[in-house]
Amino acid sequence: MTPRTHDSGPAEGDPSLYEWAGGLTALTRMTSLFYERYVPADPLLAPVFAGIRHDHPERVATWLGEVFGGPAAYTERYGGYDRMVSQHLGKALTEEQRARWVQLMCRCADEAGLPTDPEFRAAFVSYLEWGSRIAVENSTHGATPPMHMPVPRWWWVCDATPGTRLSALSRPVEEPTTSAPATNGPPGFEQHVKPLFRERDRAAMKWAFDLWSYEDVSEHADAILAKLRDGSMPCDGAWPDGQVEAFERWVAAGKLA
Numbered sequence: 001m002t003p004r005t006h007d008s009g010p011a012e013g014d015p016s017l018y019e020w021a022g023g024l025t026a027l028t029r030m031t032s033l034f035y036e037r038y039v040p041a042d043p044l045l046a047p048v049f050a051g052i053r054h055d056h057p058e059r060v061a062t063w064l065g066e067v068f069g070g071p072a073a074y075t076e077r078y079g080g081y082d083r084m085v086s087q088h089l090g091k092a093l094t095e096e097q098r099a100r101w102v103q104l105m106c107r108c109a110d111e112a113g114l115p116t117d118p119e120f121r122a123a124f125v126s127y128l129e130w131g132s133r134i135a136v137e138n139s140t141h142g143a144t145p146p147m148h149m150p151v152p153r154w155w156w157v158c159d160a161t162p163g164t165r166l167s168a169l170s171r172p173v174e175e176p177t178t179s180a181p182a183t184n185g186p187p188g189f190e191q192h193v194k195p196l197f198r199e200r201d202r203a204a205m206k207w208a209f210d211l212w213s214y215e216d217v218s219e220h221a222d223a224i225l226a227k228l229r230d231g232s233m234p235c236d237g238a239w240p241d242g243q244v245e246a247f248e249r250w251v252a253a254g255k256l257a
Contacts, residue, residue: 014161015207016069017123017154021114024070027061030112034105035060044100048091067127067154074151081149091139098132119160127154163204164235187250189214189257196243201234218255225251 021027035057039045049056059078066074074080105128110116114124131152138145187193197211209216217224224233228247231238250256 014156017120017156018065018068018070020120020162020207021068021124024061024065024073026112026114027064027068028058030105030108030114031057031061031064033108033111038104038108042100042104044094044097045104048093048097063151064127066151067131069153069155072151081151082147084151085138085145085147088135088139089143089145090141092141093136093139095136098136102128102132117162119156119162119165122157122160123154126157127152162207186253186256187246189217189250189255192246193217193250196239196246198234200236204235214257221251221255 018024018027035049035052039049053059059074062074062077063084066072074084102125106125109121109124114120137143194212194214194217202211205211209220211217225244225247227233228239228244
């Protein structure tokens with residue numbers, strides 16, 4: 001993964017939080033559970049959301065989708081940041097209401113089947129905490145929040161992205177050290193390149209492409225080679241020079257099947 005500071009934005013090639021969550025369908029499933037199953041019976045939240053529009057779950061899901069790196073649909077349909085801020089002005093939201101909102105949104109994320117991996121949940125919860133605290137601040141009587149601001153864009157926390165960590169719950173697999181297959185002629189994918197990628201390498205990159213697929217690897221060969229050269233792929237240690245050279249020979253020879 002490309003090194004970056006906390007405020008430099010997502011690195012090229014990382015999936016967005018929107019994509020990893022499952023898109024608008026998954027987010028709407030979550031917000032529908034929240035507003036239809038939990039809010040009406042909750043003594044803290046029911047008064048806050050009394051009289052909301054029937055499409056409120058979709059609106060909130062669309063906001064979250066834009067925040068998490070999806071299309072700018074909230075801005076296009078509903079008015080962007082200014083519209084969201086206007087929904088909180090003068091509401092005098094309490095810390096208890098804010099904390100309950102976060103708690104129940106996390107519960108609904110579980111029930112809606114959003115990803116439970118630590119990397120996604122760290123980013124997901126960090127936005128809920130940040131955004132809800134801003135909402136409380138903006139709702140305080142006499143507050144004058146800045147207007148005409150861009151919609152926040154949230155991404156992975158501290159470079160903790162899918163595939164950067166080997167799970168302790170993965171079944172241990174004794175994998176021999178892979179060496180570059182010998183070849184006296186032009187290297188081919190099935191015989192010379194595919195064996196270079198371990199099963200764990202394939203699992204770590206499955207969100208982007210299949211390292212055991214000729215079509216996928218040939219399409220992304222330049223990007224893969226760049227990461228192999230700089231040592232950022234695989235995530236648990238750089239390849240030996242011989243394996244990198246074997247992949248380079250395959251690319252230079254025309255990426256034969």
